[in-house]
Every structure is written in structure tokens, then in C-alpha cells.
Amino acid sequence: MILKLENLKYQEDAVKSVVKIFEGTEKNTFDNSCKEGIRSNINTLSLDEVESNIKNILLENGISEEVANLSNDKDICVEMETGTGKTLVYVKTIYELFKHHGFTKFIILVPSVAIRQNIIGTFKSFNTQLESIYGFKPNAFEYDSKKLQKVTQFIEDQHPQVMIMTLASFNSEDKILNQAQREDLFNNVPFIDAIGQCNPIIIMDEPQEGMDTDNSIKQIAKLNPLYKIRYSATHKVMKNLLYRLTPYDSYKEGLVKKIEVLTVTEKNDEATLKIELSEIQFGKGDPKVKLKAWHLNKSTNKIDFKVTGWLNQNDNLGDKTNNPSYLNYTISNINKSLKTGLTTVTFSNGTEILEKQISGGLANIWALQIEWLIHRHFTKSQKLESKGIKCLSLIFIDRVSNYMGENPIIKNLFVEKYKAIYSEYNQGKVPSSEHIQSIQGYYFAQKASGEFADNEGGVKEQSKIYELILKGKEELLTLSNPVQFVFSHSALGVGWDNPNVFNIATLNNSYSEIKKRQEIGRGLRICVNQEGQRIYDALDVDDNERINQLTVIPNETYETFVTQYQEEIKSVYGTTNAGAGMTHTHKGDAMDAVKFKRNSSAEMDKAFREYWTALAKKTEYTIAFDEENLITSASEFISKITIPDFVIEASSHLIHSITEEGRTDTFGGTDKVKQKSYFTPLDLIEELSENTGLSYTTLFSIVTRLTNLNEMVKNPPRFIHEASTIIRNVELDKMIRGLDYNLTGESYPFDFDDFVKNMPATRFVETPNKGVFDKMIIDSDVERNFSLGADAAAEVVCFLKLPSWYKISTPIGNYEPDFGLVMKRKNLKNGNEKEFYFVIETKGTNDINDKSALTESEIYKIRCAMKHFEKLGLEVHYKAPVKEFTYFKTEADKIINTIM
Template structure:
């Protein structure tokens, strides 16, 4: 098979963006670009001329200068989403730069062997087709310190030279390129200095992978580049961003596969009391560990399985996680075994956690992930084979030993599941043993000792490159080649991909160790058929007929998967609304210095000062409630608790499309597999007391009235958590019932002068008509819309976003309401105009009982505020929660009508 070269508009734009940067450059020849036997890249362009070119390109590409982060450094960034062909883009850019300007010296810097091999393979795959277009083939070679004659050729030759090398080739003074005392120097100078005289154009592939460290910057500077061109989907350092193809654009325009997320995760598994050894710190002082365990968050009423901070001997896990279920888990010893060389953590109750130990039911999760992977693989294979497309599936595993070791759990699970599923798709026939072996391929780093490494660090000692996986992309794509499932650890996490990867499963000790964008990126490319041609779907293709669909099978919830993906997008773009399935702001968000000016109206000032006098009065509160009421209500509510079964759940969402309003996904179905709960019985009363602060005596009274203790047996930690939440809520209800505010006689000062704030255009709205200030700070679309509507209401005298120093004390923390507003209304009885004062709390709902839109703390603070404003009297009316201005107006009218 020969992969076919295509002319794609978005790739051509990226290429021409770089070419145009050098507009005005005199074409390099032997006469102007050779000196002392060295052929170099030569350009007379000044910094100002380059900057002019750059700004013109930014205008063409629709990128704001603030987003581009203009710099006079000789760096430019090209941002292209994973799977859209950036390797081919910069290879074609090399051809174009020679064609237009005669530049001959190029260095491609890579962070890993996988990426280096991918580049070499891409050159080989497209050499002939590119020669037909451009009339030449550059001398592209992999740097080898044992073959310095190739470096000499690079320095001297007038034919285009491309040297592909890792940072490790020259990142320390003892490397051969840096050595000044050698017999084979180039004209008596170190090779690194001679290369620097070539003024190479350096192409940095995935520069965020270690190319911006202090040492790397220093070493790269020795190469004296004419320019550095950074190519990545996830730039960490951005300078002169010349071209951007975001995840949003790629997904919207059908440049990558659509994504289905089929998640497999434990549900209602708090009863397992899982503990995992996450990290170890040793050296000076006693060893410390980080453990992954169930944490209770009282404010959000959630249980999360997450990593603790550093723990030492005698630390109590129950205290550290705020989870009373772990109160019997005090660290007794942290030790490294002389026999196994592995760390262990022993607890006072006899429990022992081993380093890299598999959590209790993780094997069951892996089995279900593999089962769904094989089902998806067979379904897609049968559909795709008739179109001449081979289906490949990629499996990321937690440790190499689980596939290659003495007890290869994952390999055994795969074989068992494949044997069980194969007959379903093959007329009831069983698969031959040799067939099962032949369909598996793998790529792991291997040390000189023969031991397989869990990461690519082993490559530094000695690597075993699996030709088919790393180099033989075309062969792997042929239907005649038996390999269909590829297993790897982190070595294929970056830099390797294959257009016909249609399924990816991540089997990990915990949530995916591989970043989501890397994980998805291995299979985002548009697929190819047996002729090496890309096969596209129509933009309006139905789900049943779609070919380019990537199924990702992680061992976590869909929400967790998407949240982590959004966080990665946010760390790069500053917003989660830029990725596949998320909304997108193409030109970024500029932050400016914005001045907020007081409205000069004397009438408004007079009304506002009078309003503030009424509003600014401070209060303090007292609380009282009865124990019997707490016992009665808590026992009645706790008796209604039902505990769900502990299961492993698999369910699928297809991300159908992306719009400016957000992602559109569709639920594809789900299945549950029941699991057994394993737990250590703990004292229920003690746990409830730890969680609620209620005395043992009161809790005994509550427990004696419960009618559903059978639910507690199903999953004690879950029961304790839900019961604790109920007791805390009842406490708060009783607290508010017995809450009373008193006016203190103190007031907040009148302090409303013009001010300046650094803020984006999305952080405020213009309020020139009725605003106390000409602009209003806003935190949400709800606040934005409210401000715009209030500013155009003829009955509004003035309004403002209340300052952060205006606080109302509550038993659960200070509360800051949103808006203050004055309305005027004519009294139909006497014709006089009256002013009415309001405070408004805007939320995403008009219903205080809407638990989806409001957190418990928000509800309780609103209820406390109601009592505060009641104490202030009818002078200031409080409206909360409010979603739309029209709703507020309706409620305000009701209030006004009762007053007048």
C-alpha cells in the first residue's frame, strides 16, 4: 500500500503562513549563502520587516495580536489539532521554503523515538509523490553520533538537508556534537559550532515535551537558528502564533473522526473502601506516601476517590480524607521489602497496601472494557472490510508486566474474552489459537537487560523497535496483515498514530494516566482504504452510515472523561470552550484596562444615597433549636434511604456535533453488572458523630427510630454518607427556623468612586442609562442579560452590582447578594411618584427548590438573607433567586401593589 498525498486547504494555509513570513528574502544561491565551505540559510530581512509580514499573516488568519503573543524572538508557533497532519505540513513547508527562497538547512527536533520514527516513515511514504510535485527529494536522515560524515554533508551540501534529531543528541557538554577535543572536528571547530554557521531553520515537533527548559533553550541556541518553528496541538509556550487549527474547527469541519465515549466504571462502590498507594517520598527523614482513597466533601455532599496529601507514620486516613469509614486506618509502617524491592503501607488494623497493587475489583472493570472493545472491533471490522478499510484497535495498559510478565492479567483477559465473543460474529466457530496470537501486536520500551520498561526511558539504554507498529504503518493497514489489536504503555502516548485506529481502550490502575488529548489523538485521523486514499464521511452522514468514528473506552465516568478533557483544553486556551464537543471562541479573549465612571446625574445620586442609607445597615444573628425536632425529622428522613446495588456500569455517549452553543451528544445505551461489596464494619454511631458533630446521645435516639437498617447492610459507608447529609440538612433547617437577626446600629460606608479594572469585554456590560456606573461588572450570562434589561427599563431610577465589601453574615459564611435596584412608580390614588428599593440575587433558576441549579449552601444563604432583609423592614425588598429580568419585574409589581 502507498498512502496517497492530498491537497487540503487547511494544510496549505498552514504551509503558506510560514512561507509568507519570509517574503522579501533574497533567494539563496551558492554566491550569497556559502562561506568557508559551509552552505547556510541566508536572509537580510530586518526584525521590523519580519514583524510586518507576521502581522499581515495574522490578519489573513483571523488571529488577534494579543492571542498571537507577538515577540521579537525568532520563534513562530503553528497550532494544529492532533490527527490533522502536522508532520506532513512541516515536511511540505521544507519543500516550499527551498522552492521560494533556496533555504537548504533544516533540523527537526523531536522529544521521542516514536515521533522520530514517524517522521522518517512520513518522508519515505511521500518522497516519490513530493518529487513529482517539486522535482527533488531532500536528504532527510536520522542523526547518529557514529556517522558524523552525514553531519559533514549536512554542513557543506547545497542540496536541501533535513537532520532529524532528539534533544538528547546535544543537550549536555559531553555529547559528541559539543566536544572541542576530537580528531574528526569540522575545520577544527566543534560540529555544533559548524552547524550553527549553517543558520538552520529548526522545526520543533511537540516542543512542550522538554524543549523549553533552561538547559534546552541554552543548547538549542548553539545551533544559531535562522528561525524556530514550533508545531503542536498543545503549545505550552506561545510566541508569534501564526496559524491555528483548533479542536473545535477540526471536529466541526470533519477533518478528524467523530468521538464516541463508551465508559466502564464502578458505580456505588464506596463500600469497597479502596485504598491505593499512589506515590512515595523517601530520602532525608522518614518515608512518606500519597494514598488514593474515598474523600468526603461536606460542602458538596459528594464522595470522591482521589489522592491525599503526603502522609507519614501515625497519620489517620479517616481524618485526612474526612471519611469516618477509614478511622480504623492509622498508618503503622511504611517500608520497602528486601525480598521484593517493593514498598508497602501497613495500617494499625492489619490491612496492608502494596506498591502498584491492583484495586479490588479493577480486574472486573478491565474485563468489561476488553469485552466492549472486542464487540466494537468486530462490528466495525465487518462494516469496514467491505469498503477496503482495515479496523485497528489500540489498548493502553497500566503496566507492561500485565501483558508481558509471568502473570499477564490483561493478555489473559483479552484471550478469554476474544474466545468467548469470536463465535458470535463468525457463525459459531471457535478461533484457532494461532489466530488469537497473530491478531495481537505490541510496542513497549525494552532495557538492555531484556526487562520491559513502563515508559520510554528504557529506550535510552537499548530499544527494540517493533517494525510493524512503529515503521510499517502501510503494512499494518493492509487487510492481509493479521495484526488488529495493538497493546502499549506510554511509549505510544505521543507521536504515534494510525489513520485506521477506530477503538481505544485505556486499562489503568486508576483514571487514565495518559492525557485525554493524547489518548484520543492516536485515533483521530481520517481513515484510509487499501489504495491508501482517505475515505471521508459527508457532513450530514447518519450515525448508522458513518465510517470515521472513534470509540474511546476509559475506566471512568463520561463526566470525568469530559471534565478532564475540558481542563486540558482550558490549560491551553484559557477556556474549556475550545475542544471537540465544547463551544469555541476562535479569536481568544483580550484583557484591557477598563474605567468605570459614576453617572453624573444629580437626581440619580440623591436617590442612590437614600437607598444606600437603608441598605447599608449591618445586622448580627443568634440561633436556637430543639433536640427533639432534630431527632424526629432526621429519623423520618433517614428511614426513607434506599441504597443502590454496587455495580460496574458501561454506557456510551456519541458526540454528534459541535455548535457555538456547546456540544450535542446522544446517549447510546447502558448495561450494569452487579458486584459484591467488601467492607470493614465500623461503629455507625461514631462515624455519624464524626461526620455531623451531633452527640452520641442524640444519635442513639435517631437510630432507635430507624426502620430501614437493612439498607445500611448493603453499603455501610454509603448509608453513613447519606444519613450524615440528612442530619446536616435538618440541622441547617432547624438552625434557620431558630435564626434571628438584630440591627447593630453600624452601617457600611458610602464609597462609590470611579475605578479601573483589568478585565475582558465579557466581564462587563455597558449601562449608560440607569447604571450607577456607566459599566456593570458581570459574572454570567444571567447577570449580563439582567443588566441590559434593567438599563432600558423606564421605571428604573438606577441600579448597580453590589460591591464585594457588602456582606451579610450567616451561620455558614458571609453572603454577597448581586444587584441593588431602585424603581419609581406613580401612585394612582394621589399622583405622587414613589421609589421602591430592591436587592436581587440572580441565579440560573427562579425556583429556590431547584436543586439542580442551586447548591445547598446557596439555598441556605438565600434563606438567611431573607431573614436579614425582613429585619430591615419593608424599606428594602429582597428577591431571590431570579433568572430573568421579566420574572423580577413581575415579582416587584406584586410587592409594589401590596404597598401602594
């Protein structure tokens, strides 16, 4: 199924509102938006001109300046009710901003892995349709600290780039993007600073979820956004509100489902529903217990579900919690069973609570909620299937163990109720166990150990479950897919939704802190049929004929559901009428003003000026590339890959003795069983494209020539890794072979005066002897040690850390070499001294083929630089990579000896 793109007026209005902010700005082009290899977003409008545009937009959208909260801050708010497609709105906004204004750099900032995966799914679902409309497809990718080449592409590329990332990717100084002491920096600056030079437009999805803390504001500011555009239904920070679609408007216009709240309660059993046995103490004196119950704070009138202090026999729970609901609950007995070893707490009214079990009343409530959910599901399914619409029901639980644990009470209740109710709607038939299992789906956070977690922290360790449910959204919508009931953790509801969720039950054993708008939002979207087409109801449709109706079934702790929902609406809009009808602790080194002073030696000044005359010559490159040659070479090398068999091995050792001297045993033999892997050719092409950047067409030509696809089947991930490495190496080799540099006739100016920089002591080293300046700026320990070695060497005339504005252009961005150095040597035959010029690139290795110490881009840029310096003639000798000064001196001696 392919979800169909719609032209909905309210969505178009939201898109246009943002695009019009920049009306009148100079359109971004290659010529006006590129500087030093970085493609940026530029806005030529003044703040006053932007404000004028915003006022015109507000007038069109009927929003007063007071409600909009006009501000000169570069923050824009777009408010859309949950379920109305805000993700698709800002995706289309990206296309329109490039189309109208040429903006190319966008960051989508999300609060969680779930929302990030949902956005990636949205791009994949609508890429083809949007490309047919706009004629291009942006490079949308999720940030991965292990794939910094994608960040480099984001910074340098002319094509629209969309980087999707969580705040956790850069919200502390130790994150990779913030690190300044790395060998793989972009142009010798932290990646966060390089990204900042792009002036990206930052799209903030649900910014109220932690994006406005002091630390978050500080970290986001490093990205130097052109503008921040906030999208949410529940803004906490409101600035320059351009567009607003309220719950009432979306509800009234039929843009979301209607809401039915089906409350399940038991009367005269309220307290039992709210008591759990938390802890027991046996030993000296009488036994004691701690109970989890509702506590009433009389000063704030707020109720919290929390653990009491130690309670004894005859203690009254109402007194201990300040909650009059419990006044009839006096502890009459605390007993530990000899048979089961379990503790029971008995109250004066006859209620009993057993250790390790939830109070009986709650299980009964869950049973009723599930029963009504299944009834609603069957009633709706039979009506919807005839229209080609699949009905999904969502069940929130607040303890994963209640579904996945040793005593999965919720799962057991579901099976029991489903069996009974199924017969009522299916002519008395009894469903098989296989059928009942097949209709259930779930997504919970899962840790790397395989354990399921009760909070979102587990998602950061393992997102496979999330990826499965999100990437399979369209699959879940098909009638042929058996899954009809999806179980999820209540704390993980944000970020996943499906247009065909028609029923939501919330099975909690305590008060839920989740906002009601957030929870019901999981099922508000208008449904779709088997063609992916949204199906709307007429505005005057009879309730009995309505298709888009969401039934919410809260438990007893949700008896104030509607009141709380209306209070949320009131806190945002000022009236209930707007609602729907229903670390690293490192803080950085101290910064001081450091003065860098030119060496006053006349001999050094003369040598350096002559050296600079040779070094400063600029070049430009041309490149010729033979794709057929690349295809042939890559396929030949990949066809030589051999992969060990994927096996499970069993071996036997009979141990005779284990002593301090060692172990004696007899080997009994071994068995190996080959395992099969399942992988499709399309997966191979897609994975190779992801890892190499080559087009599907080129990779298809390579793969069709392979003679060893049987090797791939043995271990697909390993094969792809090795093949990707081969392709990248072939690409590198072919591009280098076709690369040529030519002198432009221009030169960098001799511009070296004393200067002052604010920097910590760790960022420079004293070079009073041979330094062109008395101090040298360094970015690593390798550079520090090289500087100290050069400053102490008798044969060195002068050296310096080359300025950041000295750049060599390469096909993958500008390259900045590290050091320039002049060395002198006396000719033993005639006694004359001669000076020799060097440029040095310092790295953590002396071997250019050491891929554990060098990235592919570093190797590529070094090899490009070799060709650049060849064009300068024999005057300047380039040595890279260099780890120690002693190694450089040995290599320099070899060069000098061949010349002299």
C-alpha cells in the same frame, strides 16, 4: 500499501503561512549562501520587514495580533489539532521553503525516539510522491553520533538537508556535538558551532515537551537558528502564532474522527478500585502495612494516588488520606497465610486486598473495558471491511508486567473475553489459540537486556520495537495482516498513531497524568482504505452511518474524562467552546582575556615573511572520475571477501579438579552447527548506499558482478561492513588519482598582528623562544606537546599555529593544516646555513593508514593537501600525520639530507 498524498486546503494554508514570512528576501543560491565551504541559510529581510509580513499573514488567517503574541524573537508558532497531519505539513513546508527561498538547512527537533521514528516514516512514505511534485528529494536522516560524516555533509552540502534529532543529542556539554577537544572536529571547531554557521531553520515538534527549559534554550541557541518554527496542538510558549486549527474547527469540518466516550464504572465499589498493598512489616509488635490510595489535599483540592505512612489495625483509611471516600475502610485485620505466605489486609466493610495482586474491583473494571472494546471492534470491523477499511483498536496499560509478566492479567482477560465475544459475531465459531495470538500486537520500551520497561527511558536503550511498529504502519493497515489489537504502555503514547485506530481503552490502576487531548489524539486521524486513500464522511452524515468515529473507553479513574478535556481546552483557548464535541556536570573552564604578542626578533620576522611568501599561494582543484573503473575495482576487491561460517558451538569438558594451581580437565569434544541468515538483495543495496553514499544504480552494477554472494549469507552485517570499507577506500583512491591542483595567482595576505582572545588556560601554551607569537593556541594534548617540543628545538627558526583563515580547498570541504615551521641547517661542506619550510598536520598517530586514529575524511583531506603542496614546488614540505615532535624532526632530517 502506499499512503496517498492529499491536497488539503487547511494544510496548504499552514504551509503558505510559514513560506510567506520570508516574502521579499533574496533567494539563497550557491553564490550568496556559501562561505568557507559551509552552505548557510540567509535572510536579507530586516526584523521590521518580517513583522510586516507576519501581520499580513495574521490578517489573512483571521488571528488578532494580541492572540498571536507578536514578538521580535525568531520564533514562529503553528497550532494544529492532533490528528490533522502537522508532520506532513512541516515536511511539505521544507520543500516549499527550498522552492521559493532556496533554504537548504533544516533541523527537526523532537522530544522522543518514537516521534523521531514517526517523522522518518513520514519522509519514506511520501518521498516519491513529493519528488514527483517538486522535482527533488531532500537528504533526510536521523542524527547518529557514530556517523558524523552525515553531519559534515549537512554542513557542507548544497542540496537540501534535513537532520532529525532529539534534544538529548546535544543538551549537555559532554555530548559529541558540543565537544571541543576532539581530533575529528569540523574545521577545528565543535560540530555544534559549525552547524550554527549554517543558520538552520529549526522545526520543533511538540516543543512543550522539554524544549523550553533554561538549559534547552541555551543549547538550542548554539545551533544559531535562522528561525524556530514550533508545531503543536498544545503550545505552552506562544510567540508569533501564524496559523491555528482548533479542535472545534477540525471536529466541525470533519478533519478528524468524531469522539465517543464509553465510560465503564462500578457503583458502590469506588474505594476498592483505588487501593493497593504497597509494603508489609512483620517483627516487633503488631504487623503494619503501607497502602497506595487517593490522598486529598484540602488546601488545593487536588487528589494524588500515593503511598500512606505505616498503618496499624483499627486505623481508618479515610482519616489517613483526608479522603472521605475511604471513611468506611477501617483496617480490621492484617494476616499472613501459613499456606501461601501472602499477606491479606481486611477492612471493616469486608473488602480484602491480597499482597501482589491488584484489588479485585480493578480487574473487574478492566474486564468490562476489554469486553466493550471487543464489542465495538467487531461491530465496526464488519461495517468497515466491506469498504476496504481495516479496524484497529489500541489498549493502553500502565504496567508492562500486566501483559508481558508471569501473571499477565490483562492479556489473560483479553483472551477470555475475546473467545466469548468472537462466537457472537461469527456464527458460534470458537477461535483457535493461534488466531487469538495472531491478532495481538504490542510495542513497549525494551532495554538492551531484553527486559521491558514501564517508562520511555527504555526506548533510549533499545528502539527496535518502536522501529518495527512505526516502519510497519502501512502493513498494519492491510486486511491481510492479522494484527487488530495493539497493546502499548500509557506513558509511551505520544509519537505513534495510525489512521485506522477506531477504539482506545485505557486500563490504568491509578490516575493517569497523560493529557486527554494527547491520549485521544492517537486515534483522531481520518481512516484510509486498502489503496491508502483517506475516506471522509459527509458533514451531514447520519451517526449510524458514520465511518470516522473514535470510541474511547476509560476506566473508573477517568470518570472525569470530559471535564478534564474541557479544562485543557479552556487553559489554552480561554473557553471550552474551542474543544471538540466531546550529564555531565562540567561547566567549562574559566575564560580570560589572553594577549598574543609577536616575537620582536628581526631574524625571526625576516624568516617568517619569506616562509609566508612561499606558503600563501592559493590553488584551485579539478577532478576527473571514472565510474566504470570504480565499479570494476570495487567488485574485484569485494569478491575476495571471505566470511567465517556463522555457527553455534557446543563443547564438553570433564573437570577432574580445581585447585589454587589451576584446573585439570578432559576435553570431551565439540559440535558446530551452521546457522542461516536471511537477507534480501534490496537490503544489501540499501545498506551499502547508506554506508557509502553511492547511488543504487552504481551499487547494483557492483553487486551484479560479485562472485561471492554466498559469503554474504553467512553474516550479512559483517559482509556489508567490509564491503562498505572497500568501496570507500576505492572511492578515495580513484578520486585522489583524478585530483589535480593549479595555482590561481592569488595569495593570502601577510596579516599577523598582536591580538587578544578570550580563552581558558587549557587552550594555549607559552612559546617564548621560537614561536612567531609568544603563545600558541592549541586544540589538543598532541598540539600542546608538539608546540613545547618545537619551542625548545635549537634547529627551529620559528613556528606558529596556522590561522583558521588559511584554508586548502578539497572536494569534501576546506582543510586547515595545523602548524607552519621554519628549520635551519648548516651545510657541512661549505658552512652555509639554509632554511627549510614545513607544514605539519598533528594527529594521534604517525601512520596515515591508522584508521583507528584517523577518520576517512581526515585521510582524504591529508592526501588532497599533499597534492596542493606539490604544486607549491619544493619550497614547502608537508608532513602528515605527526604525533610527536621527535618523529617530525627525524622525518625532516630525511627530507633535508636528500636536498643537501
